[in-house]
Amino acid sequence: MVDKPAPDATRRSERSRRAIYDAALALVAEIGYPRTTVEGIAARAGVGKQTIYRWWPSKADVLLEAFLDLAEEAAREAGHQPYEIPDTGDLAADLKAVLRATVDELLDPRFDAPSRALAAEGLVNEELGRRFVAHLLEPQLQLYVRRLRAAQERGAVRPEVDPRIALELFVSPLAQRWLQHTGPITHAYTDTLVDYALYGIAPR
Amino acid sequence: MVDKPAPDATRRSERSRRAIYDAALALVAEIGYPRTTVEGIAARAGVGKQTIYRWWPSKADVLLEAFLDLAEEAAREAGHQPYEIPDTGDLAADLKAVLRATVDELLDPRFDAPSRALAAEGLVNEELGRRFVAHLLEPQLQLYVRRLRAAQERGAVRPEVDPRIALELFVSPLAQRWLQHTGPITHAYTDTLVDYALYGIAPR
Numbered sequence: 001m002v003d004k005p006a007p008d009a010t011r012r013s014e015r016s017r018r019a020i021y022d023a024a025l026a027l028v029a030e031i032g033y034p035r036t037t038v039e040g041i042a043a044r045a046g047v048g049k050q051t052i053y054r055w056w057p058s059k060a061d062v063l064l065e066a067f068l069d070l071a072e073e074a075a076r077e078a079g080h081q082p083y084e085i086p087d088t089g090d091l092a093a094d095l096k097a098v099l100r101a102t103v104d105e106l107l108d109p110r111f112d113a114p115s116r117a118l119a120a121e122g123l124v125n126e127e128l129g130r131r132f133v134a135h136l137l138e139p140q141l142q143l144y145v146r147r148l149r150a151a152q153e154r155g156a157v158r159p160e161v162d163p164r165i166a167l168e169l170f171v172s173p174l175a176q177r178w179l180q181h182t183g184p185i186t187h188a189y190t191d192t193l194v195d196y197a198l199y200g201i202a203p204r
Numbered sequence: 205m206v207d208k209p210a211p212d213a214t215r216r217s218e219r220s221r222r223a224i225y226d227a228a229l230a231l232v233a234e235i236g237y238p239r240t241t242v243e244g245i246a247a248r249a250g251v252g253k254q255t256i257y258r259w260w261p262s263k264a265d266v267l268l269e270a271f272l273d274l275a276e277e278a279a280r281e282a283g284h285q286p287y288e289i290p291d292t293g294d295l296a297a298d299l300k301a302v303l304r305a306t307v308d309e310l311l312d313p314r315f316d317a318p319s320r321a322l323a324a325e326g327l328v329n330e331e332l333g334r335r336f337v338a339h340l341l342e343p344q345l346q347l348y349v350r351r352l353r354a355a356q357e358r359g360a361v362r363p364e365v366d367p368r369i370a371l372e373l374f375v376s377p378l379a380q381r382w383l384q385h386t387g388p389i390t391h392a393y394t395d396t397l398v399d400y401a402l403y404g405i406a407p408r
Contacts, residue, residue, distance in 0.1 A: 032328065117327075117328055119327055120325070120328045121324070122384060123320050123321075123323055123324035123327070123383055126385065129384060130385055133385060133386055137384070138386070141386075156406060156407075157405050158405060158406065158407050158408075161400065164387075165377070165396055165397065165400065166405045168380065168381075168397070169373045169400055169401060171380075172372075172376040173372035173376040173377075175376070175380050175384075176372065176376040177372075177376075179327055180323070180327070180333060180337055181326075181333055181334055182337055182341065182342070192369055193369065196369065196370055196401070196404075197373060197400070197401075197404065197405060198405055198406045199404040199406055200401065200402050200403040200404030200408075201352075201361050201365045201370045201373070201401060201402055202295075202360060202361060202362070202403055203361075203362050204362075204404075
């Protein structure tokens, strides 16, 4: 690692890095996690495998960063900050906005196929599953925890509610429909989840 | 097929059928769905592969019935009817009871490993995924739809609520925690999900 690389070298690195991410995501989508190798990623990205090993210790690490990069890009394209849930003071509206953007991302084929392949591997490979949950999924869920806590402080969420469980009422149904094809994924659907979670299904 | 088989033949068939189910579930847990074959199931069950093909057209069909059988057995062991959600008139109590039994089943290793292997395959093999959802998961979810409709008729659930979406507020969080190891699975947890789903997280 050079502290201040020449501009050309930086550009070359950035290009290689992106080519490696793209290759890793494409490969895992096409042939699955177990058959994806650092060698295969290097060949597809047009770099030597030492280039990959210089930056990442394993294929799991390459994929982890490739997904983080993909999520940031999707957030930027959707016109919002990647690691933030808006706080306009209207909890229902803010949750609906973020979940609508998530629906769009889940339906994006660039995201769908590699994420599905990785999630499938995580189901049977507990170590990998826990690692990706800890680095990719849980940080996203913690954004909801923070937003729900802010609402709780203002009295918009009951004080005894555990935000880490409450968020699952709207996040998990969307995740299950996406993962297991148990139902259509639309903005109307996630809006409904937010309303049911906030106000309950029993009469008020 | 013989209309009235001799008692001995019936007993033999029943024994073979059970050995085939056990072999199919064990194999899919150990080596995954793609590498599980009808030949492998037959060898492990100690039957000829023609015995399997006489009853089921494919490995997917064997596994489908093996899982149905497993679910029925788990329900019987838990002391309740396999295809029924109790209706005591107390919706919260009935949902909590069924979800507690589901927690116990999900934590049972006989169920966990094969179900996880099959769910993983369903994530990347859409045809298989849709088939297992249609035959194994959706019929279970429809039991909740019926129970919620009965509650709706008595005014315990708001009339405008869609029961097929409402059930996901407590079923999907449990499914995601189980599938993706995103959090512990306990009776207290599913009790909490039911309370949040019924009464909402916003103040009443």
